[in-house]
Amino acid sequence: MQKLALIFFLLGLFVTGLLGTETRLLFFWPGCALLGAAGLLAVLRWKLKVSFQPNDGCLLSMLALVAYLGWRAWASPVEVYAREDGAVLLACFVAYLMTVTAVSQPRWRLGIVCVLLVLAAGNLTAGWLNFKGRWDFHLVPGFTRAFPAGRIGGFFNNPNHLAAFLSFAAFLSAGVMLFARIHIASRLLLGFGILAMLTGVALTVSRAAMLGLGAGGLVFLLLTLWTVRRARPPVFKWLVLALLLVGGTGGGALYKANEDSLLRRQLSTPLEADMRVHIWRAALGQHAESPWVGAGARMFYEGGVTYRDPRTSAYTGDFLFAHNEYLQVLADYGWAGLVLVALVLLTHLWNGLRFLRWFVAERFPATGMLCSNSLALAVGGMAALVATLVHAAFEFHAHIPITAVLGAVVLGLLANPGIESEVFKSRRVPGLRLLLKILMLGASAALIAGAATFGRADAHAGLALVQNKRGDTAGALGSLARAVELDPRNAALAYQHGLALMDSYRPEMPEAERRRIIETSATELTRATALNPHNYLCQVALADALDASGKTDAAMAAIQRALVLAPLYEEPRIALGMHHHRLGQFDQAEAAYLWAGQAGARNPEGTTNWQENYRQLLRHTAILAERERARRVRQP
DSSP states (O other): OHHHHHHHHHHHHHHHHHHOOSSSSTTTHHHHHHHHHHHHHHHHHOSOOOSSOOOHHHHHHHHHHHHHHHHHHHTOSOHHHHHHHHHHHHHHHHHHHHHHTTTOSHHHHHHHHHHHHHHHHHHHHHHHHHHTTOTTOOSSTTOOOOSOTTSOOTTOSSHHHHHHHHHHHHHHHHHHHHHSSOOHHHHHHHHHHHHHHHHHHHHTTOHHHHHHHHHHHHHHHHHHHHHHHHHOHHHHHHHHHHHHHHHHHHHHHHHHHTHHHHHHHHHHSOGGGOTHHHHHHHHHHHHHHSTTTOSOTTTHHHHHHHTOOTTSOTTOOOOOSOSSHHHHHHHHHHHHHHHHHHHHHHHHHHHHHHHHHHIIIIIHHHHOOOOOHHHHHHHHHHHHHHHHHHHTTTOOGGGSHHHHHHHHHHHHHHHSSOOOOSSSOOOOOTTHHHHHHHHHHHHHHHHHHHHHHHHHHHHHHHHHHHHHHTTOHHHHHHHHHHHHHHOTTOHHHHHHHHHHHHHTOOTTSOHHHHHHHHHHHHHHHHHHHHHOTTOHHHHHHHHHHHHHTTOHHHHHHHHHHHHHHOTTBHHHHHHHHHHHHHTTOHHHHHHHHHHHTTOSBOOOTTSOOHHHHHHHHHHHHHHHHHHHHHHHHHOO
16 A cells, blocks of 8 residues: 555656646646545555654644645635645645655655656756757647747756755755665766756856855755765865865856856846846735735735735736745745744754764764665765755746655655664654644545546636637537536636627627627626625726716726726726726726726736837727718708
8 A cells, every 4th residue: 555655646746847837727636636546545555664754843844834834725715816825835745744644765765766767857858859949848838938939858847946856856856876875877967967957947048046056055965064074085176076076077068058048048038137127026016005915816816916025027928926936935825834844844954964063973983884875865865955045045946746745755865864863853742743644634525526526626727728729619609618517606707608698799780689698797896806706807807888878987997996906007007998988988988098098007918018008098989070070961
């Protein structure tokens, strides 16, 4: 049973690495189901064979963090947003507990590194396809990568997230290459793979990832030197010379090979003009509204709109994430969340350092061997964790399923690195392990249930996207209807269904059919605004449907709510102008359109804009004026 749980765990990690590479849950649900199955199998075994005892302090800090984040997700104002953080949180929790228990044997843990190496090879192959001109490559047929050309992404939409994944894989592999009990040929192959992964990071042209690599590399170097100096002093000076030679040569070669790409990136988006500064101001603005517990899980989706920095370029798109995981935690979960995150990180890093002390003080003198799988994963894990923490100050890869799960796995490695000593033994917390088993059972069941329900709804919604691209609007409308039926509390699906109904409206339809479509659309959009009252686009769409059904006062109220939610945006101001235009209030419509022209956040190119609507108003008023002149001429 335990080996079967291990197989499902590695499969879940592999499938998540293939598909769980973006922020939406659509492609993450298969990985959720496999990780949930692994957790269920492990708990059903109940008494697992654990090679070493995990640190209860680490377990307790993780339990406190998961309990708090879970409570905030449950109490968040928008269920569909909280569901995204909730699914990632549950998957990370199961992966963490699996790592500290069922996958505690060092030789089994090397299977995690093998999975990462296979995924890294696949990502680098996909990156080669990017360079061959297929910049929109996506692993799933019918879908495309939306990131602009020029930077490889592999299976990821965002190259920065590919760089974060490769950093994890590179440092864990480096630890295995130096310290694990493997053949010399395997070490050479790992060395080649690490160089390939470092080259991949460079080709993503992610400056934050390069900074993280530097910090992680420094930690890896210091931990390695300290361990060797304490264990084998005669080898120390030769190791220093070898590391300086290899590190300097390899680092210099990588930098020179990618110097032009980095220079072009700096010229196109200089650091001093980076948009992240404006995003961070928005995050701090949302944080100020609820500093202790935050606005709720992933509520920066809306906070980036409501608290948009007025100094941001009008043509910069919406800020869905804070591009700084620490500010994101402050905005969504408040100071309480950030303190608990810091507590988890400190306890696990401290336990990793305790392991190194124990290893050189007790383990090495008893065995006389530096080759140890546990030592390899501890050193590589701490370096990988530091690298991703530095990178997280400029990115949001903790919201990507595979990188979040990998972070949980690394924390699991440090919570149970392999200490077997009375001197370094940690205190037991009564009842903690029984509680964690019960919670693991619930989390695993929730992952499987979520994949079976919400996952099916997301699959129908994804099918609707593909059908729309192919021009099958009727099929897309049917798929959305099925998705809404499966997941009636999903505000995003209700909004998409309402818009699809409005788009299906045709003037040549029978009046009864037109009326039905308008009423059904208004009902769906009303439901969307009830499920998510913080989204201004839902309010604007509802205003259109209410105007069409003759409920002009309610439409005006929806527009006013949209203006409060998005005070700098062009879209609600255009909606105000269109509302007045429909009612024949041309002076108010003109004022609203001209006000839209002063918006601090403009609609994307190719979509409706204030100039187009203002010209339509002028044409309409000119036609009416001409008709009035003609009427007067005809009068006797």
